[in-house]
Amino acid sequence: xxxxxxxxxxxxxxxxxxxxxxxxxxxxxxxxxxxxxxxxxxxxxxxxxxxxxxxxxxxxxxxxxxxxxxxxxxxxxxxxxxxxxxxxxxxxxxxxxxxxxxxxxxxxxxxxxxxxxxxxxxxxxxxxxxxxxxxxxxxxxxxxxxxxxxxxxxxxxxxxxxxxxxxxxxxxxxxxxxxxxxxxxxxxxxxxxxxxxxxxxxxxxxxxxxxxxxxxxxxxxxxxxxxxxxxxxxxxxxxxxxxxxxxxxxxxxxxxxxxxxxxxxxxxxxxxxxxxxxxxxxxxxxxxxxxxxxxxxxxxxxxxxxxxxxxxxxxxxxxxxxxxxxxxxxxxxxxxxxxxxxxxxxxxxx
Numbered sequence: 001x002x003x004x005x006x007x008x009x010x011x012x013x014x015x016x017x018x019x020x021x022x023x024x025x026x027x028x029x030x031x032x033x034x035x036x037x038x039x040x041x042x043x044x045x046x047x048x049x050x051x052x053x054x055x056x057x058x059x060x061x062x063x064x065x066x067x068x069x070x071x072x073x074x075x076x077x078x079x080x081x082x083x084x085x086x087x088x089x090x091x092x093x094x095x096x097x098x099x100x101x102x103x104x105x106x107x108x109x110x111x112x113x114x115x116x117x118x119x120x121x122x123x124x125x126x127x128x129x130x131x132x133x134x135x136x137x138x139x140x141x142x143x144x145x146x147x148x149x150x151x152x153x154x155x156x157x158x159x160x161x162x163x164x165x166x167x168x169x170x171x172x173x174x175x176x177x178x179x180x181x182x183x184x185x186x187x188x189x190x191x192x193x194x195x196x197x198x199x200x201x202x203x204x205x206x207x208x209x210x211x212x213x214x215x216x217x218x219x220x221x222x223x224x225x226x227x228x229x230x231x232x233x234x235x236x237x238x239x240x241x242x243x244x245x246x247x248x249x250x251x252x253x254x255x256x257x258x259x260x261x262x263x264x265x266x267x268x269x270x271x272x273x274x275x276x277x278x279x280x281x282x283x284x285x286x287x288x289x290x291x292x293x294x295x296x297x298x299x300x301x302x303x304x305x306x307x308x309x310x311x312x313x314x315x316x317x318x319x320x321x322x323x324x325x326x327x328x329x330x331x332x333x334x335x336x337x338x339x340x341x342x343x344x345x346x347x348x349x350x
Contacts, residue, residue, distance in 0.1 A: 003319055004045065004053040004087060007311030008038060008060045008071070008078070009099065010136040015045050016312050017053070022320065022328055024312070038078055039086035052088040057095040057319035059102030059311045061137065063156070069096050095319060101154035102314030103131045104141030107266065108150035109317055109328055111307060116276070118284050120264065120301025127262030131305070132157070132252050133269025138194040142259045150327070152318065157255055158197070161190040162247055169243065175208035197248050199271050202226070202240065209243075210236035226275050245278050249286030253297045257290060264301035273306055 002025065006015045010032060017026040026049065030041055038058070046052055060078055062069040067080035084091040097105075107129040112122035126145070133139040140157025143150055164170045176191060177184045183195035195201045199222040206225050210217035215236050219225050228234040229241035248267075256265040265287075267279065290297040307313070320327055 002049060002051075002053050003316065003323075004042065004056045005312050005315040005319060006038070006042070006056075006058040007099070007102070007309075007315065008032065008058060009311070010061060010071070013038060013041060014312060015041060016316075017045070017049055018316050020325065022316060022325075024309075039082045042083060043086040046087050055093045055095070055319050055323055056083060056087055056089060057097060057102075057315040057322075058083065059097045059099045059315045061099045061139075064096045064098055067091070067096065069098070095315075095322065097315060097318060098141075098154050099311055100131065100133060100139030100141035100158075101152050102141075102311050102318065103133060103139060103268065104129075104143045104152035104154070104314065105150070105317040106307070106310040106314035107131055107143040107263075109313065110266070110305070114307040115266065115303040115305050117301060117303040118279060119288075119298065120303070125263050125301060128259045129263040130252075130255050130259050130261040130265045131310075132248075132255060132265070132267055134197045134199070134248060134267075134271040135269035136199055138197045139269065140255060142255075142261070143263075144259075150317070150321070152314075153259075158194045159192040160251070161185045161188075162193050162196060162251075163188070163190045165246070171212040172205075172209050172243075175212045176205060179204050179208055179211075193247070193251055196244055197251065199223075202244070202271075205244070206236055206240040209240050213239075222271070223274075226271075226278075230275070230277055241278065242282070245280070245283045246286045249283040250289065252302070253287040253290060253300075256287075256300050256302075257293060257297060261300055264303060266303050266305045268305040268307075268310060272304060273308075276304060279304055 001020055002017045005018060013030040013032050015028045016024045019025050028045055060069045062071045068077055070077045080091050080094045080096050084094045129143045131141050138158030142153045144153060164173050173189050183191045185192055196205045202222040202225055207217045219228055219237060225237045228237040232238060252265050287302055288294055288298045317327055
């Protein structure tokens with residue numbers, strides 16, 4: 001008896017078999033290069049396992065509509081029916097999730113040892129949790145609790161609007177909109193957050209700043225821009241990354257406030273995990289800059305989640321809840337949620 005889960009991103013297609021206790025027992029990784037389709041990969045995996053899985057859950061970078069998802073950065077669609085045929089299952093046993101819906105589900109069984117806290121700490125706190133991930137795009141998800149039962153709230157928070165925070169930045173936004181008019185939101189001087197807070201958006205943001213400042217834009221690709229900013233070698237790269245850090249901190253704090261995330265706000269994704277140096281005092285200051293609600297924001301735990309398996313684990317958690325299988329929720333977290341559900345204070349054990 002086993003379950004098939006997957007995390008399909010812009011770079012890798014990762015599959016895993018999990019046993020009824022939730023442990024990963026087999027893994028497969030393929031490049032997302034168009035040579036291996038997801039149904040083919042699933043069919044091969046199921047054949048190697050010797051029998052069909054009890055259920056399937058796939059986390060995919062894209063919007064899920066009517067049992068299909070078109071990948072955000074690839075010209076292909078994934079169908080629940082195709083996956084069901086490949087795995088020899090009824091379509092009702094196949095779940096398709098947005099990648100950050102799965103990321104939110106991963107927060108139900110968060111491993112505190114794989115989180116670096118910028119404020120707060122590993123002690124579990126009752127309340128909603130938010131996860132935000134600058135990577136190829138900008139993913140956002142949240143987890144709420146119904147008593148001790150978790151459920152993810154999917155959404156497209158990566159496409160909320162950003163506007164200039166100072167007179168200096170007006171020219172930067174104007175240049176960015178000239179380079180990428182499709183990211184402008186309405187007729188205002190505003191762009192979707194992903195246009196700046198992502199690895200895809202960073203090269204455009206860097207070139208826009210260089211253009212507005214009358215400087216040459218020598219760097220190619222997000223990795224080179226982040227490396228130059230870290231080394232202080234390119235003035236436009238330094239400014240582009242510094243502003244990204246401020247915007248990211250502000251957006252993360254805003255989302256935490258919207259969701260009432262007393263359980264914590266967690267940052268993940270390739271850009272954050274590969275550039276942990278960015279999450280500095282400036283990031284924390286922007287996160288906590290809430291005016292009359294600054295103390296509220298400062299009370300939210302804030303951490304960097306470095307677990308590379310968060311997508312797979314989130315897919316597993318969602319599948320297990322659907323199949324009414326128990327999740328390995330930290331006993332302290334469960335106690336905190338029970339206390340919150342019955343309206344009594346939760347006292348941390350000594």
